[in-house]
Amino acid sequence: MPPLAGHPPLRLAFTVWGLGAAFYLIGFYQRVAPAVITNELMSEFSLGAAALGNLAAFYYYSYVAMQIPAGVLADLWGPRRVLSAGAAIAAAGTLMFALAPSYALAGVGRLLIGGSVGVAFVAMLKLASHWFAPARFAMVSGLALACGMVGAVSAGVPLRMLVDAFGWRNVLALSGVLTGLLGILIWLVVRDDPSERGYASYATTAPLRRASIFAGIRRAFAARNVWLVFLISGAVAGPTLTFGGLWGVPFLTTHYGLTTAQAATVTSLLLVSWALAAPITGAFSDRVRRRKPIYAYGSLLATAGWCAVLLIPGLPLALLVGLLALTGCASACAMLAFAIAKESVPANLAGTVGGITNMGNMLGGMIMPSIVGWMLDRRWDGTIVNGVRVYDLDAYRAGFGLMLLWLAAALVLLVFVRETHCQQTQ
Secondary structure (H helix, E strand, C coil), rough: CCCCCCCHHHHHHHHHHHHHHHCCCCCCHHHHHHHHCHHHHHHHHHCCHHHHHHHHHHHHHHHHCHHHHHHHHHHHHCCHHHHHHHHHHHHHHHHHHEEEHHHHHHHHHHHHHHHHCCCCHHHHHHHHHHHHHHHHHHHHHHHHHHHHHHHHHCCCHHHHHHHHHHHHHHHHHHHHHHHHHHHHHHHHHCCHHHHHHHCCCCCCCCCCCCHHHHHHHHHHHHHHHHHHHHHHHHHHHHHHHHHHHEEEHHHHHHHHCCHHHHHHHHHHHHHHHHHHHHHHHHHHHHHHHHCHHHHHHHHHHHHHEEEEEHCCCCCCCHHHHHHHHHHHHHHHHHHHHHHHHHCCCCCCHHHHHHHHHHHHHHHHHHHHHHHHHHHHHHHCCCEEEEEEEEEHHHHHHHHHHHHHHHHHHHHHHHHHCCCCCCCCCC
16 A cells, blocks of 8 residues: 555554553563562572662663664564564563572573563664654653663552552563563454655665674674673662662662662662653763763763762761752663664664663663672671661662762763764664
8 A cells, every 4th residue: 555645644653653662661670670579580590689780680681681682573574473472471481480499490481571572672662763753762762761660660669568568479470461461462463664654754765684684783883882881881870770770779678767668669769760861861862962971961860970989988867868869860861872873874773773772771680789799798797687687888889889880981982973963863
C-alpha cells in the first residue's frame, strides 16, 4: 500500500513506541527489585554481600551480553519480533526466579530476565528512528529513560508494600504473568515501520543486510565517539544503578537510621530525578544543537555529588536527599551518549550502535554492585543482625570509592569526545 500523505500522527507513534517502553519499564523494575528485598534474599538463600551482589548482577551479565546481538537483531529482524520474544522469555525467567528453591535456580532466572529485557531499550531506539523525526531523537531517548525510572520507582515503596502484604515470591510471580500478557499485546499492535500502517517513514536508509552485519559492527567500533561513550557512560550511569538498584537501601538503613520503606523512598527519589531530567536534558541538547558540553558538565556535577554523598559521613537528611536528587539529575546526561553514538555512524546502524552504547551504559550496573559487595565482605567486622550481615561506614566508603575511580577516569576520556552538533556526521 502506498504511504499516505505525511508521517504518522504523534498519537500513533507514541502508542507503538509506548508498548516497547512498557517492556523497558518492566526491565527496570526487574533491575531494581532486589534492592528492597535484600533481607528476604539474604535470609532465604543464606547469602553474604558478595553473593547477593552477584545474584543482582546476574541480570547485568546477560543484559550486557545481549546488547550487540539485540542491536543487530533489531536492525535485521525488526523491533516487533525482538520485543515480543523478549517479553515471553522475561516472563519465563521471572516465574523461575519467583519459584526458585535454590540460589542456583534463582541465578538462572535472573540471567533469563536480564538477557530478555536487554532487547527493550535498543528496540525502542530503533522504533524511534522510524516513527519520530530525527530532531526528536534525544528527547525520545530521554523519555525512554523516564519510562524505565517509573519501573524503578514501582520497585521501591510500592513493591515493598506488596511484598510485606503478599510475600516476595507471590508478587514476582504475578509480575511474570503480566510480562507475558504484554508480549502478546506487542505482537498485536507494534509495527516496525510506519509504512506498515500506511504512513511515510522517517527512516532514510535501507535495512541492514545479513552479509553486512559484522562489517556494520566493525564500522561502529571504528568510530572514536562510539567506543569513548561506551567506556564513559558505564561510569556515569553505574553509581546510580548500584546505589538505587542494590546498596543504597542497606546503606541508608544502617547509617542514617531509616526504615527499609523510607530508604526505598530516598533511592526512588534518586531514580525519579534521573528520569525527569533525562528528557529535559535531551530536549535542551536538541535545541542548542550541542552534545559534548552538556555531557561533560553533567558528568562532572554527578562526580561531585557522589563524592559528597558517599564520602562525607553524617550529612543532615535534608541535605543528603537534596544531593541525591541533584546527582540523579546530573547523571541523566548519560542518555546523550546514545545520540552522540547514533550521529557518529551511518543511519542504518542505529540499532547496532544503540546496542553497543547500551552495553557500555550497563557495564557499570553489571560490575559495580559486585565489586562493592566484594569490598564490603572484605571489610566486614563480623556483625550480624537478625541473620543478616551489617557493614560499617568504612566498609561502604571503601566499596563506593571503587566507583568514584571509574568516574574520575571517565572525566579524562570525555576530553576526546567529538562534538556532533546534533547532525548525522557519517
